[in-house]
Amino acid sequence: MSNRHSQAAKSAARERIRAERERQKKQEKTRRQLLVAGAVVGVLAVAGGIGFGIMKLTEPTGWAAAAEAKLVKPAHTQGRNGTEILIGDPKAKETLEVFEDIRCPACAGFEQTSGPDLLKDLKEGRFKVRYTMYSFIDTMGAGGEGSKNALSALGAALNVSPDAFLKYKTALYSAKNHPDEREDLYAKDSVLLKVAAEVPELKGNKEFEKAVKEGTYDRWTMEMTALFGRKGVKGTPTFFHGDKKLVMDRIPQRQMTQAEYNKISQNNFRKMIDKEFGPAKGIQKGEKDPSAGGKGIQKGEKDPTAGN
Structure with missing residues (x-):
């Protein structure tokens, strides 16, 4: 070779x-x-x-998974993803937009003082209300899941009826139930169901309870919270009429009782609404609302609207 x-x-x-x-x-x-x-x-x-x-x-879990779950829209919602919560008399010509976060302490303060006035105007047909619910407090320093979990439960209540939604929201914001924003109590289904027992339409409602426990409206919640920043809103509570942002007078920075604070807050809300929508039903233009504070203080009574 x-x-x-x-x-x-x-x-x-x-x-x-x-x-x-x-x-x-x-x-x-x-x-x-x-x-x-x-x-x-x-x-x-x-x-x-x-x-x-x-x-x-490597699949997402928790609320990250909820964002990819099947979308179930609560009854009584509108819009492509059911993110329009519009409540009120269809004949009402005007719409007040309300932006809130369930864990928000300022929202709780508003609901406890002026929530009844807003609901009264809503039921009397002064305007419809579109609610946009956020969960930005979950992403702040305290963290947690309470805003999202409570919003999912509100979706379950809305699926029952608009009245159940309103009553449940009022109960969640009440002084009795609303936790400090640093306490993530609403992350617990057991707490949400305990509060729901105060609402006649939800007490013992097995379908509602199942939806809360199974997170039926978790994906809807993620669609709702994705609206964060709509109309430039980054804080709550915030109010819009069309494209106009409504602003309440500031509460004086001075010592006062809780009752005084509540009265001033209530009056400021009424003033803002009257200025935008005109006098309330049954009150003529230029006529003073007999339930409003301010002037007419009885002798010896402290005027809560006065300065130091």
Whole structure:
């Protein structure tokens, strides 16, 4: 055999040996990967099964998963994703937009002082109300899930009826039930169901309770909270009439009793609404609302609207 043919044969043999070693290395690498993947998913399976197991491990959980769940829109909602909560007499020509977050302490303060006035105007047909509910407090320093969980429960209440929604929202904001924003109590379904027992339409309502426990309206909640920043709103409570942002007078920074604070807050809301929508039903233009504070203080009584 010539040297040239001998070298060629040796080169071919070395190439075959190299290729075989590479094949064995790949097999060993594949075997190790299968073992590792098998340990992760708990079983040794075919490549397709292992891939599925690894995919399952990386799937989102909790509220991240809720954003990808099937959308179930509560009854009595409007819009493509059911994010328009419009309540009131269809014949009412005007619409007041209210932006709130269930964990928001300022919202709770508003609802406790002026919520009844707003509901009175709503029921009398002075305007319809579109509610936009946020959950931005969950993402702030205190963290948590209470805003989102409570909003999901509100979706379940809205599915029962608009009245159930309004009554439940009032109960959640009440001084009796509303927690400090640093306490994430509304993240617990048990707390939400306990508050719901105060609402006749929800007490003992098995369908409602099931929806709360199973998170039926979690995806809807994520659609609602995705509206954060609509019309530039980044804080709550906020009020709009069309594209006009309504602003209440500031409460004086001075010492006062809770009753004084509540009265001033209530009067400021009425003043803002009257200025925008005209006099309340049954009150002529220029006539003083007999239920409003301010002037007419009895002798010896402190005027809560006065300065220091």
